[in-house]
């Protein structure tokens with residue numbers, strides 16, 4: 033049974049976990065730490081956790097579950113920094129967007145602890161201590177990637193925890209996670225960053241034109257491309273091989289489409305554009321997006 | 333002064349124009365035609381226009397402005413089909429997403445008429461007679477691409493018309509329009525169609541996984557990739573050279589990022605990801621998107 037949760041990193045993910053616990057599992061006490069004093073002050077003001085501590089050691093001292101909510105590249109350092117203060121029985125988990133490298137980093141920093149890496153597939157383009165909200169995980173999936181030798185009870189505890197916060201839980205191996213998320217998250221972000229960069233560097237088309245006429249589709253990409261630079265730098269560096277693999281597939285398919293456009297092959301274009309519609313329907317049916325046209329911008 | 337508007341093609345764009353006229357300029361009478369009898373029936377039921385006609389000739393007989401709202405590839409045929417019935421003084425316009433080829437097609441089909449091509453940069457992923465709504469053009473830009481010899485009064489009339497419907501109007505040459513829209517609309521759609529296609533064709537990752545974990549970013553792309561296949565086939569075929577030009581730039585930039593990931597160049601990644609954030613802010617400041625995180629999905 034998890035009674036005391038320590039959250040390290042009080043940004044979007046850490047803050048949302050704190051608020052979700054307060055809403056869905058108020059019997060659990062929460063402590064939190066962030067290296068940034070301003071973030072700690074905001075966290076205290078917004079009551080993201082029950083107690084905001086001034087050191088990681090203080091925050092984890094009584095925890096049965098510690099969740100690292102820092103950028104992927106900061107996991108090892110954050111874990112090492114609390115080693116001495118960690119209760120022996122505490123389970124260590126995280127929310128990092130890539131899982132093989134994080135699993136390895138945590139195992140290295142905390143070789144004697146039970147580590148159950150996790151990734152709630154939920155987020156927004158905002159970050160920082162003002163960005164979190166209690167319903168972030170509702171009806172979203174949380175993927176656990178325990179090593180083969182991880183204790184079944186620890187996996188169950190972390191799974192129960194996320195279920196309480198409103199998420200659906202899935203267990204898979206870290207390598208597969210990294211491949212799946214390369215497709216459903218990392219490549220979409222990479223493409224969005226790229227096209228927004230391309231558009232802002234053109235000579236023939238001014239930046240003000242790009243912005244004025246962005247309602248033609250481009251504006252959607254600007255949202256994703258506004259995501260946190262540090263977080264995403266770390267994701268691409270830590271999930272390099274799966275990202276490069278999937279990027280290769282994408283580039284091949286893009287080249288094929290380019291050829292179809294060049295040769296005026298309308299049937300090939302129509303065939304692809306018809307197939308992709310079905311995926312949207314399934315995304316909506318599975319409750320992973322709603323069916324309001326244009327994301328409901330019109331209703332606003 | 334425009335008193336009678338005929339709308340040919342009663343889908344998303346045609347229907348929205350009809351409804352916007354009713355809301356913003358109720359003194360203008362509207363007639364409409366669509367080649368599809370079911371669409372005509374729905375248009376009549378939803379009162380998309382004042383009178384739904386059974387032929388294009390009937391619809392245009394008394395018009396001072398005729399707006400073609402059919403796929404870009406159908407413009408020439410639709411224009412030619414109404415030639416005999418067109419009043420001599422009627423201005424012909426359209427809403428096609430590419431403008432050089434449409435301008436040429438309309439000039440060819442109606443050599444003796446005043447043609448003022450237009451493109452309201454507004455839309456959703458939905459199409460058909462049920463998709464339209466009166467506020468589609470509010471605060472969006474409408475681009476006019478008259479030829480150099482077009483009458484100034486006719487340009488002014490069409491400009492005033494779109495201003496009445498709530499749009500901001502800009503005039504530019506068709507070639508520049510096609511380059512700008514390749515960046516802000518056509519390439520974003522092409523990329524979205526491609527990545528959704530890539531994701532659904534993988535062997536290592538199942539389609540059900542792609543859908544389950546789509547909240548990581550992928551779901552945004554599925555919305556755009558659910559757009560009408562015929563419309564988009566026609567856009568790419570009719571704006572081939574600008575699309576291929578911009579696709580070349582995008583591919584170069586993507587290759588550079590790929591290299592940065594491969595070589596672990598975190599600074600290059602961080603630098604790009606920081607720059608793209610500013611564009612999002614400008615899109616919001618310019619009123620082309622709102623600032624709710626995650627498109628306000630959470631508020632729903």
Ligand SMILES: NC(=O)c1ccc[n+]([C@@H]2O[C@H](COP(=O)([O-])OP(=O)(O)OC[C@H]3O[C@@H](n4cnc5c(N)ncnc54)[C@H](OP(=O)(O)O)[C@@H]3O)[C@@H](O)[C@H]2O)c1
Pocket residue numbers: 040041042043044045046065066067068071101102103104106109110127128129130151152153154155156157158159160161163260263267
């Ligand atoms: N954003 C998403 O959509 C999303 C979704 C799923 C998973 N994730 C994952 O969740 C994690 C956190 O992301 P986020 O969006 O919550 O980022 P965030 O809002 O930027 O929050 C991260 C916080 O961690 C702090 N921090 C950095 N290093 C630290 C350390 N060594 N010790 C203590 N605190 C430290 C940061 O402080 P500074 O301000 O000083 O850097 C910042 O306040 C990342 O691993 C990310 O991959 C994100």
Ligand SMILES: NC(=O)c1ccc[n+]([C@@H]2O[C@H](COP(=O)([O-])OP(=O)(O)OC[C@H]3O[C@@H](n4cnc5c(N)ncnc54)[C@H](OP(=O)(O)O)[C@@H]3O)[C@@H](O)[C@H]2O)c1
Pocket residue numbers: 340341342343344345346365366367368371401402403404406409410427428429430451452453454455456457458459460461463560563567
């Ligand atoms: N959707 C957008 O976001 C957007 C934005 C700006 C501009 N545009 C442009 O607007 C135009 C219309 O797009 P839309 O989204 O409104 O498409 P839509 O909802 O599919 O409507 C087009 C309608 O035109 C009909 N049609 C086709 N050929 C015709 C003909 N020869 N005569 C009469 N009716 C004909 C179609 O009937 P069938 O069902 O029989 O084909 C359909 O009902 C396109 O040129 C597009 O490029 C679209």
